[in-house]
Amino acid sequence: MTRPSLKRWIPAQLMSWRQVNEDQAKHQETKAQEPPHPFWVLVQKEVTDHMRSWRYLILLAILVLTCMGSLYTALMSIRDAVSQEGPEVGFVFLKLFTASDGSLPPFITFVGFLGPLLGITLGFDAVNSELNKRTLIRVLSQPVPRDYVINAKFVGALIMIALLFFALGFLVMGLGLMMIGIPPTPEEFLRILAFLVLSVVYVAFWLNLSILFSIRFRQAATSALASIAVWLFFSVFYQLIVNMIGLARANTGLAPEASASVEQIQLVQALLRLSPNHLFSEATMTLLVPSIRSLGPLTMEQVYGALPTPLPLGQSLLLVWPQVTALVAVSMLCFAFSYVSFMRQDIRAR
Secondary structure (H helix, E strand, C coil), rough: CCHHHHHHHHHHHHHHHHHHHHHHHHHHHHHHCCCCCCCHHHHHHHHHHHCCHHHHHHHHHHHHHHHHHHHHHHHHHHHHHHHHHHHHHHHHHHCCCCCCCCCCCCCCHHHHHHHHHHHHHCCCCCCCHHHHCCCHHHHHHHCHHHHHHHHHHHHHHHHHHHHHHHHHHHHHHHHHHHCCCCCCCCCHHHHHHHHHHHHHHHHHHHHHHHHHHHHHHHCCHHHHHHHHHHHHHHHHHHHHHHHHHHHHHHCCCCCHHHHHHHHHHHHHHHCCCHHHHHHHHHHHHHHCCCCCCCCCCCCHHHHHCCCCCCCCCHHHHHHHHHHHHHHHHHHHHHHHHHCCCCCCHHCCCC
C-alpha cells in the first residue's frame, strides 16, 4: 500500500471504529432505558415490604439473639473439648451448630423450632391483606399476568428467608473461627452449606402453607391461627400421639418381645416421618453429625464388623436423600395448591 493510499485508509478506518463505538454506546443506553420485567418489579416490591415490616425485624432479632445464645454455650463446650483432646479432635467446626452445655438448646434446634414462625410471618397475610385493602385489584388491573403476583410473593419471601439463614450461618462461622481459632475443613464447609440450603427448603414449606391459608381465608388472623395450629400440632402434639400409638401396639403382646420391639420402632419412625419437623431434624443431624451411620434400627448382623468411623459427605447425603426429597415434595405440593387456588379465585367478587 502506497503512502497516499495509506493516509486515506487510516482516517476512514478510524471513522468506522468511532461509528461502531457510538452504535454500541447507543445500544447500551437504549437497553438501560428499557423498563424492568414486571415480575421482578413485583419481587422487588415484596422484598421491600418485608424489609420494612416490623414483624419481620422483630422475628429476625429473636432468631439472632437465640442463635447467639446457643452459639455461646456451644463455644464453651467446644473449648473444653479442645483443651482436653487437642485440636486434632474431628469435625470441631460442626459442633458450633450441634453442641450445647445443657443450658440452652443447640443452634439446629432453634432453627427447627423458630424457622417455621419466620415462614408463617412472611406468608399468612400475603393475599388476604391485599384483598381487604383492595390493592390486589389495582395490581391486576394493570397488564400483569395473575400468576406473576403469586409467584412474586413466594420468590420475594424466599429471598428474604435465604438471605437471613445464609447471613446467620456465615455469622456463626465467623464468630466461631475467631473464638476457637480452628478453620473449617472443606467437607465441614460443604456440610454447613447443605444444612443452610435444607433450612431454606424447610421454611419454604411453612411459607407455602401460610400462603395457602391466606388464599383460603379472608381474614389474616384466621390464616395466622390456622398456620400456627398446624405448626404446634407437628412440633408438640404429633410426637406424643405417635408414641402413644407405639405403646398401644407394644402392649398387645401378639408377637415375641424382640420382634415386637423392632416393629414398634419401625412403626414409630414411619409415622414420625410424616411430620416435616421430624424430616428436617433427621436430615440436619445426619449432615452435621457425620458419626450417624443409620436412621433406623440396626440388627446385630449390621452392627457386627462395622467400623466406628464418620461417614463422608456423599454417603451422608445419600442417607438423607429421602428426607430431603420429601421436604421438597411437600413444599412444591403446597405451592401448587396455592397457585391453583389463586388462579381460580374471583378477586373482584370479594
